[in-house]
Amino acid sequence: MYCRKCGTRNEESSIHCIQCGERLEAAAAPQPPVATRIPNYLVQSILATIFCCLPLGIVAIIYAAQVNGKLEAGDIPAALSASKNAKMFCWIAFGLGLAGTLIYLSFIILGMVIGNQ
Numbered sequence: 001m002y003c004r005k006c007g008t009r010n011e012e013s014s015i016h017c018i019q020c021g022e023r024l025e026a027a028a029a030p031q032p033p034v035a036t037r038i039p040n041y042l043v044q045s046i047l048a049t050i051f052c053c054l055p056l057g058i059v060a061i062i063y064a065a066q067v068n069g070k071l072e073a074g075d076i077p078a079a080l081s082a083s084k085n086a087k088m089f090c091w092i093a094f095g096l097g098l099a100g101t102l103i104y105l106s107f108i109i110l111g112m113v114i115g116n117q
């Protein structure tokens, strides 16, 4: 491999450049690209659709599906915004699903209380 600082050719197994001492390992293991660090919330969106709130879950899935497409197009800000929207709709669906379940349960409990009188 070649040193990225001075351009000297080094052995493939070298850790430091023989010419200038620059660390060669860092060039061989670069940071993962930004693209892989944007979550798409697709799994959460599907779970929200099944267990919480179907219409809002579908909106979340639409945004979640857009994240990877925007990333492939290289549009990082749009991918981040779609990721944020997917997350937001997941939480709204989860909140409504939870509220709906609590209301449903309170009706069952109310029915049992009235039925026992």
Ligand SMILES: [Zn+2]
Binding pocket: 003, 004, 005, 006, 007, 008, 017, 018, 019, 020, 021, 022
């Ligand atoms: Zn060097």
